[in-house]
Amino acid sequence: MYHSEKMLREKGIKVTPQRAAILDVLRDTREHPGVEVIYQRVKKQFPSISLATVYKTVELFVRSNLIQELCLTGDVSRYDARVxxxxxxxxxxxxxxxxxxxxxxxxxxxxxxxxxxxxxxxxxxxxxxxxxxxxxxxxx
Ligand SMILES: [Zn+2]
Ligand SMILES: [Zn+2]
Missing domain, CATH: 3.30.1490.190 (Ferric-uptake regulator, C-terminal dimerisarion domain)
Known part of the structure; x- marks a missing residue:
């Protein structure tokens, strides 16, 4: 957990427990999840988080090069913490x-x-x- 917070700080991103949890989900898996899957996992820890927040956070992480977006033709984007x-x-x-x-x-x-x-x-x-x-x- 601490490590994800540190990564956010190093990228100049304001640390919130939700953001750290989203980054944790991505760093803990090699499944290359889409936003929907990330949302379902983070929801267990933060039941009130919205899908829109997860979308925005994932976009922010991609722009900051904390994660990469994989483009699959005809499918939704998938995300990978190995950049x-x-x-x-x-x-x-x-x-x-x-x-x-x-x-x-x-x-x-x-x-x-x-x-x-x-x-x-x-x-x-x-x-x-x-x-x-x-x-x-x-x-x-
Ligand atoms: Zn298959
Ligand atoms: Zn990969």
Whole structure:
């Protein structure tokens, strides 16, 4: 708890228990939750918090680079407290979003820079498919 408050302070964000709780939810999970899921979890601790407050807080965190927003085509945004670039895989059936570990990003940036002449600073890699649980079901 203390650590989330410290992170808020370092970004110059006014610390409130609700804001710290929202950041805790995001830092405690690797599920890449959407606002609705964050809201349901924070509500357990702060029953009077509104969905609008959670939305505004999450937007503030994205602007302050405390969390990153993942854009999924045709879906609501999902959020990740790991702000460094890393690739993700999303299930098109159940909506699960997971990190792909041990993935060599350098390999992708270099050819992209060579092909375009850009100095690339950030990449967002999202693979879409069916997860292990959904694969079998969708094959039928
Ligand atoms: Zn799935
Ligand atoms: Zn992630």
């Amino acid at each position: 460094e670039s890393h690739p993700h895989v999303a299930c098109m059936n159940c909506g699960k979003v997971e990190d792909i570990d041990n993935f060599d990003m350098e390999y992708i940036i270099e050819p992209a820079e060579q092909a375009t002449g850009y100095k690339i600073l950030k990449e967002e890699i999202m693979y879409f498919g069916y997860c292990g649980d959904c694969k079998g079901v969708m094959d039928n």
